[in-house]
Amino acid sequence: MIESHVLRDEAGGIRHGFFTREGGVSQGIYASLNCGLGSADAMDAVGENRARVAERLGAAAGRLLTVHQVHSPVAVIVEEPWPSASPRADAIVTRTPGLVVGALSADCAPVLLADRQAKVVAAAHAGWRGALGGVIEAAIDAMESLGAERGRISAVVGPAIGPDAYEVGPEFRVTLEDEDPANAAYFKTGADDAHFQFDLPAYCLKRLKRAGVGQCESLGLCTYTNESLFFSYRRSLHAREPDYGRQISAILVM
Numbered sequence: 001m002i003e004s005h006v007l008r009d010e011a012g013g014i015r016h017g018f019f020t021r022e023g024g025v026s027q028g029i030y031a032s033l034n035c036g037l038g039s040a041d042a043m044d045a046v047g048e049n050r051a052r053v054a055e056r057l058g059a060a061a062g063r064l065l066t067v068h069q070v071h072s073p074v075a076v077i078v079e080e081p082w083p084s085a086s087p088r089a090d091a092i093v094t095r096t097p098g099l100v101v102g103a104l105s106a107d108c109a110p111v112l113l114a115d116r117q118a119k120v121v122a123a124a125h126a127g128w129r130g131a132l133g134g135v136i137e138a139a140i141d142a143m144e145s146l147g148a149e150r151g152r153i154s155a156v157v158g159p160a161i162g163p164d165a166y167e168v169g170p171e172f173r174v175t176l177e178d179e180d181p182a183n184a185a186y187f188k189t190g191a192d193d194a195h196f197q198f199d200l201p202a203y204c205l206k207r208l209k210r211a212g213v214g215q216c217e218s219l220g221l222c223t224y225t226n227e228s229l230f231f232s233y234r235r236s237l238h239a240r241e242p243d244y245g246r247q248i249s250a251i252l253v254m
Contacts, residue, residue: 004156016251018158020229024049036246064100073133075142091124091139102250106231109160110249115148155216162222163199
């Protein structure tokens with residue numbers, strides 16, 4: 001488990017962790033801490049892995065919540081475990097003590113946020129589409145509806161695919177620059193003139209800073225290149241594997 005000094009709470013009121021793929025029970029391509037309910041992994045193994053994550057953060061197994069992620073700009077507020085299926089969204093916000101909110105990822109950027117004073121936390125799943133659509137801002141808005149203030153919010157962009165591994169086509173760059181010409185700063189030339197390398201973590205940081213959070217950082221860890229530590233959707237495609245695991249980043253109010 002990786003922690004950030006930006007989110008670390010010496011008073012112990014908030015706990016968080018960017019979990020790696022290590023320390024679980026899953027086998028094969030899912031080895032070992034696969035927390036993805038949407039994977040084809042054995043669900044009993046995924047359940048055990050998620051229970052271990054909750055326990056590591058000091059919570060009961062059934063108190064770890066994630067949403068059905070769909071690359072949307074939708075944030076939901078949660079006060080208790082879902083009564084049935086989890087909602088379709090990409091950010092989850094709470095102020096309920098002992099309730100762990102998490103974001104699953106395997107190249108997209110997980111973003112954890114906290115207002116220590118208001119004791120409001122959030123976890124967001126920010127792929128390029130969700131980030132462009134405003135999922136980070138939606139999470140901040142939802143936090144403010146629970147009493148947070150954006151100037152007090154600390155946020156961290158967790159392990160995600162790095163710019164050296166994230167090659168995209170020209171239509172991708174056009175889409176981002178149509179939203180804001182300044183987004184050109186997050187691209188560099190790829191293998192040829194028809195391809196570019198996109199810096200997703202830096203783009204997410206830009207969105208956080210523009211939203212006015214008090215403090216933010218990126219861990220700067222690439223999921224694609226660090227195979228022993230992280231699952232990667234793009235790496236699984238290049239390896240022609242049939243599926244891929246998902247690591248989890250999670251946070252809670254104690």
